Each structure stands twice: as C-alpha cells, then as structure tokens.
Amino acid sequence: MFALIKREVRDHIVYFIGAAAFSAVFIIMAISILHNYDLRRQPPAFSIVLGIPAITIVIFGICAMGSTQMYLDRTRKISALLSTLAISRNRILLARIITGILAILTLLVPLIITAVILMRFVSFLFPFPMFPGIVFNISVTVFLMAFACYCIGLQAGWNSNPLTPSLGALCLTCILLPLIIVKGFGLHILVILVLFIVASLLRTWHTFMTTSL
C-alpha cells in the first residue's frame, strides 16, 4: 500500500509542489494582513485581488489532480498493469484517494496552523473569545469542499476522451464551489458535503471496479 501511495505521489509531485507553494503564499498574505491590521480600516485590497484568484486556482488544481489521476490511468492502462501484480483494484483506488487527501492536507495543514497561531495573537486583543470555533468551522468546510472537488475530478477523469475530464470537471467544480456562498460554513454545508463525498466515492468505486481495464 505504501509503495502504491509513494508511486502516486511521485507521479503527481507537481500538485504537491503547487500545494506547498500556494500554502506559503497564503501564509505570507495572512501574516501581512494581520501585521497591517487596523480595526478602523478595511482589509487591504491586495488580499482580495490576490486571494480570490488564488483560491480559485487551488480548488481547480485539486479537481485537476483527481481528473489527471483517473485520465492517466485510463489512457496509460496503469491499473491494467498493476492488476497483473498481486495488487487488488481496491487498493489502487484507495492509494489514489489517500494521495489526493495528502495533497489537500499539504495545502491546508500549514495554513490551519498559521491561522490558529494568528488567532491566538488576535485573542490577546480581546478580553473574551471573540470568534470561538471559527477556524475549525472554516477549515473543515474548506477541506470538505476541496475533497468534494477532488471527487468530481475522479469521476470526470475516468474517460478516454481528453475534453470530457477537463471541461466536465471544470464545469461541475464551478457549480459546486458557490455552495459555500449559499450555505456559509455551518452545519448544513458539512452535511451536504459529506453526503456528496460519500456518494461520489461510491460512484467512483463502482465505476472503477466494474469497468474493464
């Protein structure tokens, strides 16, 4: 299993490098915003100008990773080759999903640690917990949303036509992403995303297990 994950990571190392790079950019932005923080002023405009496209690129990147994993498997017959060895298809897919989760965590874990530290700094300014649970809520929602987009990539990528994985995944991500705007970061969105992820994984699993290699 470990060897499979290692192989998946090596094959998609560019996504891990990208995740680490974006994580660093976001951390620098967050520190810079807090450094110049003033209650009386609006947040600096560059944070919005850079933030929104950066988040969009990250989410599309995660979706593209899922899509690429499945598309390359389908076209290069990686699973077909691996299945000739003593490896089950279950394990191949599981290793792939774990790699996806690792890529998302590469992006989010440093960010969450930074956010927690920064919130501790901010909490010194207030005599009471000003926004309890806000970092947890946002982190969990962003993780689930990123994972849901990754799942969309997995589903759209299992296609031998190169146009469907890229355009299909892009369109479906564009549809799913505004769910955060509609529902915010509360319990409702968590329930919807968890159900969506479970359903997507079941569908991917079914497709992957039943399609001839």
Added chain:
Amino acid sequence: MKTLIKGLALNYPVKVFATGLVVLVLLSLPLFWMRFTCETSLFFRMSNEAKGVSIAPSLLVPDELEKDPNVVSPSRASANIRYQRPMSLGIFDYFIARLPGGRFTNVYLFKSYGEWMYFDIKTGQLVHSYLEEQVMPDKTPFRKKVQLYIGPEGVSETADKALGRFINPIIDHGWTDVMQRQSRELMIFDKKLRCFFKIDFNQRTTTKGPKIGKESPVQKPIKIGRLSKNLWLFEDHLSWIPPQIKSSDKNQSNKPIPIIQTYLNHDAGPYLLVLDESGEIGLLDKESLTIAGVSGRLPAPETYFGSKSTVRPRDLLDYEVLPLILTTYFFEDPEEVRMAFGDMSYFFKRKPSRVEKNYLGIFATGVSRDGSALALTVFDEKGKEIESEYTKFNKQEGLRTTPVNSGKAVFFEAPWASTLTIGKYLAENLHPPILSIASYFTASAFEADAGHRALFFLPNSFIAMKGRERPVNFAERFFSALWLILPSIILAILLSIRVSKDAVVVGLSENTRLYWIIGTLAFGLTAYITYRLTRPKITLLTCQNCGRPRRPDMAKCHRCGSKWNVPELIPPAWRVLNGTEQIDDSSTTDEEKTGVE
C-alpha cells in the same frame, strides 16, 4: 465486513442512489441561482411606493399636541422594506451571526477595548467592562475602567461562585445603545430560570423577579427591550415623526420642527417590551418584574395568497417594534416643566428633579418571508389594535387606480416582472416534484431567513406560499397547490414514459422498470439524469426471433423470451496428425465416415 462493504459498493441500487445524490446536489445549485436572480430582480424592480407604508396621524399622540392649532403636519409612523437580499446568503449570515449581538455569539457588546459585555459560559456570569467618569480631589475628571461580574444573586468586581449562574440569558438589546447604557440599568431574562432580573450597576445589585406563571400572556420570551430582527438586512426600517409646527426661527426659513423634542430609543418608559415565541408582545413592569399586560402582537403582512391572522417571529423575515412614550421633566424651578417624546435626559445639562414617563402604545411592523410585503400596526396603551396598513401598489387602469397588495404586485406589476416570475416559476418546476410537495407541507417549519438559502425544500416557492395559506379545506388547498406544480408533474410523467421505454430496450427487469418509473415521477429531471448516467451501457444485438435489439449478456431475449439460436457444434472430420500417430477407426462416428466418403 470487508466483503459487505465491497458488496454494497458494487450493488446497482447503491450506485443509483449515489449518482442520484450527486445529481441532486449539482442540479439544485444552478436552480438556486436561477431562483435567487429572479427573486432579487423582482424585489429591486418593485416600485418604491409599494415598498413603504405610513400612518398619519399616528393615532398615539395626545390630542392637545396632535390637534394644536400650530401643527402644520401630523405625526407620522412609516415603515419601508429596505432589504439587502445578498446579505441573507449563508456566507454573510455566518459572519453576521457571530458579530457582537449576533445569534451565535455570547458577546453582547463590544464598543471599544474598555467597553464590552459577554456571557462567560464556564462561570455562568455576565462580564461587563465600562469606563466610569470620576472626579479627582483637584476636580480634574478622569475615566476609570470598571469590570463587573453579574450573576442572578448579585454583582461583584471579582468572579465569585456566590453570584450564582445564569443558564440561558437574553439581554435587552436596546441597552447596547449608548444613551440607554447611561441609565446603568440592565434587564435580563433567563430562558431556563424563567424569570427576569434587573441589574443596577451603580448600586451593584441584582433584583430577581418572580417566575413566569401559567396565567401570564407571555410564556416563552425570545427577545426583550428592543424588539427587532435582522438589523443587518433591514436598517432602521421603522420610523416615527412627531407633529410638526412652523419654526419661528428666521434662519431656518420656517422649516417645520417637532412640536416637542423627540428622541425615541426603544424605551417603553415604566415597561419593558417582551416578545413571546407566539408573536405576542408583553409589557414587563420594570419595578415588580412581572408581566403587566399585553401591548400588541406582531402584524401579519398580506402575501400572495392573503394574510394570516397571527404570525410568529420566525415566520417573518424582519420585524421591529417601536414604543412611544411621553416624558415630562420637572426641574427645581416648579414652573420649569419640559415634555418630550422618548427620553431626552441624556441631552440635558441639568438633571431634572423628577421624571414622569407615560407609555402611549407601540408601532409594530412585520415583513413577509419573501420580503415583498410589509404590515404596520398601531396598538394603544391597552394593547388594542387601532389601525393597520399594508404595502400596496396603485395599479393604473385608464383613469382608475386600483390598489394591489404588494405581495401580488411584485410578481406582475413592475417592468419585466412577468418574465422574471416565469423564470422563478420554471426554476421551481425543474425541482423534484416530491421536494416541492415536501415544501408545501413544511412551508412554515423553516425560519423565514433560512428560506432564502434553501436548496432542497423551498419555503419561498409558490407551492409553499399556498401551503401557508389561511386554513381552508385541506383537500381543496392541496389540489390547488398541485396545480401550481403542474408543469413539474407533466415533465415528470413525460420523463418517466421515456425512461420506461428505454428501460424496455436495454432489458431492465420489470421490477427495476417500476422503481425507475416511480423514481422519475417523484424526482423528475434529477431521476432522469441519474437514469441516463447509470443505465446499462451494452451494445445490443438483433434477435433472430423477433428482430428487435436484445442484450447479449442474457440467456433469453428480454423482448420475446426466445433463447439464443446456437447451431450445434460439429467436430471437423479432419485432424492434424504427426507422422507416428495412427487413426483409430473406432474414434470416428458413422456420420463422419459418411461425410468423408
């Protein structure tokens, strides 16, 4: 366990349900944005005339002031729908609800680093910090920071268990107003302890009132003091202007000025307004801390399908209650008496020797769930309804003007309104019919505000509006509601016929076909897309018996039931032999022999 999970994952129904859920989520989102765009455009296109309502004279001002000969314009209570619809989206609501004073925060006040109040759940006490103005012996003023811990048993400068614990306190939100804070008095109601508390910061005492009795008209208070909802969505939508007289000051060029000074800060004088879960507004006597009576109730706006007689706070997108009091200030000079509407004591340089506050009544407004209609009602000091006004649109028909309820006018009277209404209606009808019917039954179950973020159950759809209609004959109301989703039902029937035909072609079993037909009737377009994504992808062959396409993976033709017409396999008469091998005559059959011959 592993086998079970694998078995479940590879199960066809599981795949169908999983695909269905993915399709439902992904289809609900574009439909949501379509409805949102149409509803927002409809609201913004509504004429301003239909968004406001006023009552003049306001009927609460004593006659000696209202009918004063110098009065040039009477008192006026007015309310407007100033709805910022995008702010009701979840992402904004999440942060707004967590700001000081919001629904999901224990921080009641945060004006500056020296002035704040929050509820500490661990100790069960309110912690309040404020700046107290003091004078030094050399008469120089300075501001001292005071931090107090408040419990049901008392007030102290240090956290002490002896102060007791609040469990679920609600505070007077009007108190966050700087002028009300000057009174150094705060009213609290604890939902679990079911009694009111009066906190005196100067004396540092807590007065506990009796528990709410069963005979009290207010049983479950949800808000006290300033009664309003969604201040971020609707800022100051209710206002009141006193009777105006002409100014004698030439500099003001005879501009009308209030007959007496006015400053309304939601203070109800000797009472505190208490809003019950049922929509009743009670009056709490600030001295005895008991409910002294009822001051009115939240008004129900006229919506598309008429108005209800009673409405709960959760049924309204916004409400606001404005109490009116007449205050008389007596000073040391017995001849110096001043009157004001509301409380002006904050602005006086000299402290009055005595203050008399007379409660005159309240103005209450309520905004409908979809934000298209508003009602304004005036209640007198005894809680009796004097007058109600509803937002209306004056429709011009030739020379005649017909007033149309704004809840109806919003859908048809503004420019492009009909097109947008059709857009909204179509988006609602592309929604699964079963969820539309569920929206009908759960129409009043959702908080009005949450309805604007709904993806699956639609409390603001036409069918849900019908569900909230005044109770008439159930069957009549239900069948007329079904008419509203007729396009959706027709679409579901057409799609289910299509699914049924295709299921026969691809050879699904009779049971599976039946389930698909029921599923498509219930979920409409969602089920159809799910079917297209999950239908067996098999290249069909022509049946030699019936000539129609048949599945190659089935023993019998699923159309005519005939078996495969397989010709009997006859071994060839020839065989490749190597040099040493001999043909065994007995191994060949007679037939083969004949054949060879």
